[in-house]
Amino acid sequence: MKAYIEQNKDRFLEELLELLRIPSVSADLSFKGDVLRAAEFLREKLEEAGADNAQLFQTAGNPIVYADKIIDPALPTVLVYGHYDVQPADPYELWDSPPFEPVIKNENIYARGACDDKGQTYMHVKAFETMMQQQALPCNVKFMIEGEEEVGSVNLATFVKENKERLKADIIVISDTGMLANDVPSVTTGLRGLSYHEVEVTGPNRDLHSGLYGGAVANPINILCKMIASLHDENNHITIPGFYGNVEELSQEERAEMAHAPFNLDAYKQALDLPDVHGEAGYSTMERNSIRPTLDVNGIWGGYTGEGAKTVIPSKAFAKISMRLVPNQTSDEITELFQKHFESIAPPSVKVVVKPHHGGEPVVTPTTSAGYQAAAKAMEDTFGKKPVPVRSGGSIPIVAMFKSVLETDTVLMGFGLDSDAIHSPNEHFGVFNFMKGIETIPLFYQHFAALHTKKD
Numbered sequence: 172m173k174a175y176i177e178q179n180k181d182r183f184l185e186e187l188l189e190l191l192r193i194p195s196v197s198a199d200l201s202f203k204g205d206v207l208r209a210a211e212f213l214r215e216k217l218e219e220a221g222a223d224n225a226q227l228f229q230t231a232g233n234p235i236v237y238a239d240k241i242i243d244p245a246l247p248t249v250l251v252y253g254h255y256d257v258q259p260a261d262p263y264e265l266w267d268s269p270p271f272e273p274v275i276k277n278e279n280i281y282a283r284g285a286c287d288d289k290g291q292t293y294m295h296v297k298a299f300e301t302m303m304q305q306q307a308l309p310c311n312v313k314f315m316i317e318g319e320e321e322v323g324s325v326n327l328a329t330f331v332k333e334n335k336e337r338l339k340a341d342i343i344v345i346s347d348t349g350m351l352a353n354d355v356p357s358v359t360t361g362l363r364g365l366s367y368h369e370v371e372v373t374g375p376n377r378d379l380h381s382g383l384y385g386g387a388v389a390n391p392i393n394i395l396c397k398m399i400a401s402l403h404d405e406n407n408h409i410t411i412p413g414f415y416g417n418v419e420e421l422s423q424e425e426r427a428e429m430a431h432a433p434f435n436l437d438a439y440k441q442a443l444d445l446p447d448v449h450g451e452a453g454y455s456t457m458e459r460n461s462i463r464p465t466l467d468v469n470g471i472w473g474g475y476t477g478e479g480a481k482t483v484i485p486s487k488a489f490a491k492i493s494m495r496l497v498p499n500q501t502s503d504e505i506t507e508l509f510q511k512h513f514e515s516i517a518p519p520s521v522k523v524v525v526k527p528h529h530g531g532e533p534v535v536t537p538t539t540s541a542g543y544q545a546a547a548k549a550m551e552d553t554f555g556k557k558p559v560p561v562r563s564g565g566s567i568p569i570v571a572m573f574k575s576v577l578e579t580d581t582v583l584m585g586f587g588l589d590s591d592a593i594h595s596p597n598e599h600f601g602v603f604n605f606m607k608g609i610e611t612i613p614l615f616y617q618h619f620a621a622l623h624t625k626k627d
């Protein structure tokens with residue numbers, strides 16, 4: 172199998188570059204045609220690789236690519252999930268090469284989606300091709316690749332609920348997360364949830380002369396900043412009443428275990444040009460970005476931001492505010508707490524509207540499942556080291572539903588690195604990581620088929 176992968180390396184990379192040339196940005200409707208092209212590209216490649224039933228399922232939004240290969244109903248089934256949509260590439264001027272003109276430089280593939288998640292999804296397509304070509308597919312496989320992960324997977328949620336039988340599987344495998352380092356393999360065992368809001372603060376009914384009215388009417392930007400600042404206290408705890416009510420506190424043993432994962436604070440600061448780190452008192456950096464909930468402003472605007480000075484009191488100020496959630500917080504509960512609290516802290520001189528966006532539930536995946544064990548063995552085979560379990564700070568909104576609706580465990584076997592700059596300018600993915608993924612995935616199938624004891 173390794174020989175086949177090596178021999179076809181250049182073609183695998185060429186095909187990935189072709190996929191990366193399609194700007195399938197889900198957040199911006201002007202890319203709709205490209206989104207459809209990316210879906211069709213994957214459908215075709217799955218079919219060429221030997222999958223059956225390769226088709227697009229239309230939704231109220233972007234289509235879902237589905238394909239399968241059922242070689243024997245008595246064998247276990249792996250369901251592969253990934254996403255072909257990407258984040259917007261702005262700001263374009265900060266890219267060293269254009270985001271949708273992929274280049275391979277210093278053994279890295281540079282393009283929007285190179286790692287998140289086209290590169291990682293495509294590893295599964297090429298691993299499947301390899302197993303088919305080598306007559307080495309050890310179990311059944313189904314693919315479900317969506318086009319709305321970056322905008323909350325709302326339509327996929329409906330699809331999952333309506334297609335339980337079609338999606339029936341013994342394990343779900345996702346490569347849409349990272350590892351600690353290329354020589355420190357890890358398997359992700361948790362994802363945070365999300366509660367996302369847009370807030371609007373309105374003062375006077377029009378922009379006003381700041382000399383004539385300044386000091387006498389509320390400035391919505393001043394007020395919004397004060398409201399936002401009050402959401403954390405001096406220890407960087409979030410001040411929303413009840414916010415921590417359901418937060419699962421880890422035991423000292425679990426925290427000590429976490430602290431074993433290799434982490435170098437100086438290197439971390441240096442990589443980000445940070446004079447110092449920042450976060451909730453009483454927790455380490457690794458804990459702050461994985462097992463603790465957060466509240467962040469993702470964007471803030473209003474008033475005059477053009478050239479020169481304009482003396483104005485704006486009528487409105489806006490912000491996008493999101494919270495990352497951990498077990499056992501739920502997105503509905505936190506959304507309600509946030510909305511109530513934010514409205515309650517507004518002074519009577521302004522009007523405040525809170526508009527909730529998409530949410531997502533936190534998940535923790537078991538390390539005892541056959542899926543985790545198979546992933547750990549496969550990575551040990553290809554990296555020569557047992558991977559460490561690590562809870563991640565990111566979110567993949569559909570994963571909680573895989574458990575609650577499909578009653579199936581998920582394995583988060585990702586091959587990216589934090590330094591891959593996903594969602595940022597100059598996103599990239601190591602050729603090493605892409606190839607390692609293609610090599611590891613067939614071994615995962617083999618170990619899973621061997622470990623799995625069929626339930627029914």
Ligand code: BES
Pocket residue numbers: 287288320321322323324347348349362365529531563564565566567568
């Ligand atoms: N693949 C990421 C999530 C991720 C990255 C998890 C690295 C763990 C490690 C995913 O595409 C993503 O960006 N998710 C969004 C959520 C979505 C609702 C916009 C996120 O985490 O912000």
Ligand code: MN
Pocket residue numbers: 254287288320347
């Ligand atoms: Mn992703």
Ligand code: MN
Pocket residue numbers: 258287321593594
């Ligand atoms: Mn993403």
